[in-house]
Structure formats: C-alpha cells, structure tokens
Amino acid sequence: MKQNIIETHGLNYHFGKRQILQNLELRVPRGSVYGFLGPNGAGKSTTIRILLGLLPVPEGKVLVHGLELKNNRLDILRQTGALIEMPTLYRHLSGYDNLEMTRRMIGAPKKRLQEVLEITGLTADAGRKTKEYSLGMSQRLGIALALLPDPELLILDEPTNGLDPSGIREVRNLISSLNKDFGKTIFLSSHLLSEIEKTATELAIIDKGATLYQGSLKDLYAHTFQPAILQLRTSNAAIAVQILTDHQYQLLDSEHDKLVVRLAGREQAASINRLLVENGVDVYHLSTETQHLEDFFLRMTTKEPVMALSA
Amino acid sequence: MKSTTTYLTRSLSAETLKLKNTFALWMAILAPCALISMFFLAFWSKGEHLVMKSLGPWTSFGFRTFALYTQLLMPIFIALLTSMTNGIEHKANGWKHLYALPLPKSTVYFSKAALVLGLVACSTLVFMLAILSAGTVLRWLRPDLGFQNYEGISMILITSVKIFLASFVIVAIQFWLSMRWSSFALSMGVAIVAIITTVVASRWEHIHYYPFAYPLMTFNGYMKQSGQFFTEEIWRSLAVGTAVFILGYMDISRKKIL
Numbered sequence A: 001m002k003q004n005i006i007e008t009h010g011l012n013y014h015f016g017k018r019q020i021l022q023n024l025e026l027r028v029p030r031g032s033v034y035g036f037l038g039p040n041g042a043g044k045s046t047t048i049r050i051l052l053g054l055l056p057v058p059e060g061k062v063l064v065h066g067l068e069l070k071n072n073r074l075d076i077l078r079q080t081g082a083l084i085e086m087p088t089l090y091r092h093l094s095g096y097d098n099l100e101m102t103r104r105m106i107g108a109p110k111k112r113l114q115e116v117l118e119i120t121g122l123t124a125d126a127g128r129k130t131k132e133y134s135l136g137m138s139q140r141l142g143i144a145l146a147l148l149p150d151p152e153l154l155i156l157d158e159p160t161n162g163l164d165p166s167g168i169r170e171v172r173n174l175i176s177s178l179n180k181d182f183g184k185t186i187f188l189s190s191h192l193l194s195e196i197e198k199t200a201t202e203l204a205i206i207d208k209g210a211t212l213y214q215g216s217l218k219d220l221y222a223h224t225f226q227p228a229i230l231q232l233r234t235s236n237a238a239i240a241v242q243i244l245t246d247h248q249y250q251l252l253d254s255e256h257d258k259l260v261v262r263l264a265g266r267e268q269a270a271s272i273n274r275l276l277v278e279n280g281v282d283v284y285h286l287s288t289e290t291q292h293l294e295d296f297f298l299r300m301t302t303k304e305p306v307m308a309l310s311a
Numbered sequence B: 001m002k003s004t005t006t007y008l009t010r011s012l013s014a015e016t017l018k019l020k021n022t023f024a025l026w027m028a029i030l031a032p033c034a035l036i037s038m039f040f041l042a043f044w045s046k047g048e049h050l051v052m053k054s055l056g057p058w059t060s061f062g063f064r065t066f067a068l069y070t071q072l073l074m075p076i077f078i079a080l081l082t083s084m085t086n087g088i089e090h091k092a093n094g095w096k097h098l099y100a101l102p103l104p105k106s107t108v109y110f111s112k113a114a115l116v117l118g119l120v121a122c123s124t125l126v127f128m129l130a131i132l133s134a135g136t137v138l139r140w141l142r143p144d145l146g147f148q149n150y151e152g153i154s155m156i157l158i159t160s161v162k163i164f165l166a167s168f169v170i171v172a173i174q175f176w177l178s179m180r181w182s183s184f185a186l187s188m189g190v191a192i193v194a195i196i197t198t199v200v201a202s203r204w205e206h207i208h209y210y211p212f213a214y215p216l217m218t219f220n221g222y223m224k225q226s227g228q229f230f231t232e233e234i235w236r237s238l239a240v241g242t243a244v245f246i247l248g249y250m251d252i253s254r255k256k257i258l
Helices: A044-051 A073-078 A095-106 A111-119 A135-147 A165-180 A193-199 A217-224 A237-246 A266-278 A293-301 B004-018 B023-050 B057-091 B095-099 B105-141 B153-166 B168-180 B184-200 B211-224 B232-254
Strands: A004-015 A018-029 A033-037 A062-064 A080-084 A153-157 A185-190 A202-207 A210-216 A229-234 A250-255 A258-262 A283-289
Touching: A004 A044, A018 A033, A018 A044, A018 A185, A018 A202, A018 A210, A033 A044, A033 A165, A033 A193, A044 A062, A044 A080, A044 A153, A044 A185, A073 A080, A080 A135, A095 A111, A095 A135, A095 B004, A111 A135, A111 A165, A135 A153, A135 A165, A165 A185, A165 A193, A185 A193, A202 A217, A210 A217, A229 A237, A229 A266, A237 A250, A237 A258, A237 A266, A266 A283, B004 B105, B023 B057, B023 B105, B057 B095, B057 B105, B057 B153, B057 B168, B057 B184, B057 B211, B095 B105, B105 B153, B105 B168, B105 B232, B153 B168, B153 B211, B153 B232, B168 B184, B168 B211, B168 B232, B184 B211, B211 B232
Parallel strands: A033 A185, A033 A202, A080 A153, A153 A185
Antiparallel strands: A004 A018, A004 A062, A202 A210, A229 A258, A229 A283, A250 A258
8 A cells, every 4th residue: 555645746837938836746645634735826736736637738747646646546546535715505505415426426325425414514404505504514515525435645725715603613613624634635625824724734834835834733743833032031141141151052132031942952041030030030930932933934934044943 | 447428417417406496497587488478468468460261370479489580589499598508618718617527528528518408398398388279279369360270380380490400500500609608798799680681681592501500591491381390591591500519619629627
C-alpha cells in the first residue's frame, strides 16, 4: 500500500500565458487531515480541479490513490468524495432528493442515504427543500454528498467559507470526526490559517502556485514558534538595561519602564527575572510573545523575512 | 468495469428525478394542451368559418394547429425546454459536481440529451392525444361540423410523429447551445431568428439545407397529403441532428470546468 494518497510531481499549470501552478510538489499522507493553505488566487482551486480531473494535465504528474490520474480518472473518482466551494444543490428539491440523485448516479446502496444524513446531522431536515437550508446546513449536505460513495479520500475546498462561527464549528467538528472515527483522509483547502490550525495534522502552504512549506503541523510549531521575545516592566529601567546588557542579553527596545529582550529559549525568561530581582529591581510585568502562525503565514506569503526562523 | 448501459441508466434515472418540481416537465405537457385548447375554443365558437369544405373537419383542425405549431411555437418550445433543463445545472453550478462523479463524461451529456428528447417526445404524445380528445368533444358540441367522420385522423397522427423527427436537429442545436452557454437569451434569440428566417425563406429553392425549416417542410407535406413517412426532411433532420449531437459532445467534453 502506498503511503501517500495524493502525490503531485513538478505539477505546472497555466491558463493562456498566466502561470497558475509552478512545480507543485504535494505529498498527502494516508489518514491525515491535510491542510492546503494559501491566500486567494494562490492556485488552490486550480489544484483541486486538477486532482478531480476537471482540468487536463499531462501524464505522470498527478497520482491519486497510487493511480496515475490521466488514465484512471473513473477509478480515482470512485474512491474520492469532493466538495468544491459551494456545494451543488438543486434548490427545488429536498435534501433527501439531492442525495438520492447523486446516489443513483454512482450506484451506492440505498441505506447509505440514512448513514450520511446521520453523520452530517441532517436526518431531521432531509425532507425540507434545500432552498430553506442555512449556509451551514447546505455545506453539511455538500459533505454528505461527498460521503455517499464512502470514499477513502475527501477533498474539501474552502468548506467553511462564508459560514458564521457556529457553522464553522459544526463543519470543523464534522471534519475531525470523519478523520478520527471514520478513518477518512481529508484534503482541506482554506485561506484561513486559523481554520487549518485547528483541524489539520499536515500542512502545505502555497503561494503563486509554488509550495512554501510542507510538513506536519507539529514540526512547524516546534521549529518556528519558540517564545522569541520577552517584554518587561520594571521599577528601574535604566538599571535593568545595564544589568541585562552586562549579561549579554540582546536588548531590542526600551521605552520608559518597558524593555523588550530577545530570548533563545523559555528558561531565559526565568533567568532574567531572577537576575533582576537579585539585583534589587522589581519586576511588575513579564510576558513572552510567541509569533503567531497567522503572522508567519502572512510574512511567508508576502515574502517578508520570517523573524522567528532567524531566532 | 461497469458497462455503458449501467452508467446511462443510472444517470438517466437521476436526471429524471432532477425534473421533479420544475416547470420544464409541466411545460412539456401543458404547451400542447394550451395550443389545442385554443383551437378547440375557436372551432367550438366559429367552427363554420374554420372548417374548409375541401379538407374536412379533422384535416382542417390539423392544418390550423400544425401551421401555428411548426412555424411559431415549436422553435420557441424547444428553446425553452432545452434551456430550462440545462438551466437547472447552470443554476445549481452543477457541472463541476457532475464531472467529478465517477461517470464517463459522455454519460452526463447523452443522458441529458435523451431526457430532452424524451420530453419533446412526451409532448408530441400529449399533442396527439389532445387533438383526438378535442375533435371527439367537438363531435358532441358541434355535430354540424362533421367531426363524427374520422377521416384524416391517421394522417394527423403520422404528421405529429414526423414533426417530432423533423425537429430532432433543432433539439440537437438548441441542446448544445444551452449546455455550452447558460444564457437563456441566446436560446430564445436563436429561436426567434429561426422563426423569422424560416418564414422569409420558405420559398427559397435551397430551403432543405436549412435545419430550422424541416418541421415546416413536414407541414407542407401534410398539406399535399402525401403518404410517405421518411421524406427528405426527416432523414436529413435525423442525420444532421445525430452529427450535431456528436460534435456538441466533442466540444463540451473538451471544455475546462472552472
């Protein structure tokens, strides 16, 4: 069994002269929730359309379920469920009929309808016309549609887009449960890092069609997000500055009673505190500032130097 | 491997469900009823002016309805029907969903085509039944018109089927247009241009190369009361229509889905 459920090899794509994807290398491990992150226009939707065979790509560039995409489109799609942006719902039909229609097309067993309705929590509303559905319900029905063939892989394109906070939570919980309880691999695209952060185990950050980061979310945290900066308020700033510089600490800023010091590790915060107190300076305020993933993402995609990486 | 028939049956049954609660289905039934009702009322109240002595009551009724149907209503009816059925997909932004299902692209296209043709066939059937009922009721309401003599009825039924076959090519063209572009105005515009050009060019010697004129040619054949079934415009319509359906598919299947 292949370990990666999706692989792209030097994937390029362009519309006319405009290059959309540049040598995109994706490795999506089986069983993961894979966050596919990038600002609007980064090429996320194009990538997803390629993975689903909606856009033509040359042979050998894309492997899904270990199969070459170009020659195995139907076999791949049979094991893949997808929700692309807004779900395709026929508004004049009930939720049940919408599911029934796709069920007929793919030839899934009839009992699967009740199962997916239950998983997505829509059993009670199945008889209502989908034009009466809230955005969150529509989105969950879209996921129910994607789940009909009981696929191993789910591809969800911006599934929380446009939802209110409770809708976002519903969808997020559903995604986590699909991964943990049903063992689905989930390829989840978003332009919101906060979304990916809460559900993903693996992460790729892309911009302008190229991969900027790919790996596990844990590694990203471990290497990038050490507490980097310490803010201090003391009874005597002048003496504090003197003490800290004497002990080779790198002072970034001092303003009135406030000091900003660069840290190499968490334990240095404690040492600085002890040092100051032992030298008769009272410490009123002591806080470490972690660089947020959001800042990191913004800097990365706007090509500013990433501060924490150099620390 | 699933066979093509399995895919087509599945897809067609899903497409049929899609028509539930839509106006397209009702229109296929109501449009011929409305047309026949109109002439029914006209014959009921002013039948003595409408029945032509030389033709007899049934053939006169057929003449009036076919004249209006082939020249004016049919092009509009087909445009409405195709743009409404494909409009369901455009409105739901459903193409991406359909093409990301494990179905061959040809299945998606040809099951929709079969559905539209089925609707036109269904409305042809309703048309035939409605004429029969209208004439039969007129027989009781206006015995003086002579509807009790069923002469000419088989010609009416044969011509209805022939008109359906002659419109095959129009369905093919409109089906492709409405699938390719979501614009309702485009389908209607083409239909209106077709109506005007057909009327203007009806006496042109090369009219048999103009697909939109085929139903009218069938109507002209009806006026001559020729008994031939596979007349020139019928096989032309079937041949060109089949070609348009296939070329349409080749065009649609290459389209990028965004």
